[in-house]
Amino acid sequence: NNETGVLQPVGELGAAARALGVPVHTDAAQAVGRVPIDVDALAVDLVTVVGHKLGAPKGVGALWVRPGLPLRPVLVGGGQERGLRPGTENVASIVALGVACRIARQDLVARASRVAALRDRLEAILREGVPGLRVTGQGLPRLCNTLHVRFPAVTGPAVLAGASGVAASTGSACHAGTTEPSGVLTAMGLDRADALGAVRLSIGPSTTADEIERAGRWLVEAWRAA
Structure with missing residues (x-):
């Protein structure tokens, strides 16, 4: 997805x-x-x-x-x-x-493993800093580069507005600009407040461990300030 x-x-x-x-x-x-x-x-x-x-x-x-x-x-x-x-x-x-x-x-499996490790580290930082954070698809097979989370008590846009150093989105580019919750998430049975707290974080092959640490810290700080 x-x-x-x-x-x-x-x-x-x-x-x-x-x-x-x-x-x-x-x-x-x-x-x-x-x-x-x-x-x-x-x-x-x-x-x-x-x-x-x-x-x-x-x-x-x-x-x-x-x-x-x-x-x-x-x-x-x-x-x-x-x-x-x-x-x-x-x-x-x-x-x-x-x-x-x-x-x-070339080296698809090794590269995917490296990116997945960065994704898991970012997830760990957010879980530690944001009590009540929910990870969409937890326990299911997921793409190595995609981390989809739902922040409690705030909206995804509010978090991203406070994390100016992070390039991320609240959903797909196909539906950019809408203020309504994602149709994907509502079809999964999420309520409006939960769905509106969603943020999609993508990791690229050139992403570094230092960037993951900074992004995680900025997102936690943005959630606390929202």
Whole structure:
């Protein structure tokens, strides 16, 4: 999930759909480069990959299609990109996406382990400094780079406003600017106050241990002052 970082049982869902003859598409934007992707184990027919989650430019992506699955284009025109997407190819961004994917595959497991350790350290700092903090997806398989927490008695925006040195969000960029609680969290059964206290913290491959210590300290101080 792009907000909570919880890994969904896509393989089970894909197998159930396949048994009924239903094609399955999965948006793997958050997963590629962070967990191994095996399209056969996932039992999916289409997989979306995007560049900006991997360090490639925004606006470039790829769609893996299982061989033999017929597709019809949404837009029609020139025959570029196998007749599925007309218009001149953005060659530079396509090459950049390929390079980013190749780099992401290198030492994937070791890199994910390092990032997960930083995530767990940040979680420990927040738990120690914020009594009543809740971690979304605790005990479930999660992305190595995503820590989704809910601060008690305050809103997520109030915490982030006081932690000016931390670049974070209260949800996905798709719903930036809204003052309503996340639809993902309310669908999970969280009440309004709990959902409004949410903050999503993401860790990158270049994040350092010192940055984690500072970010954790600033977030705790911001919560206390909110």
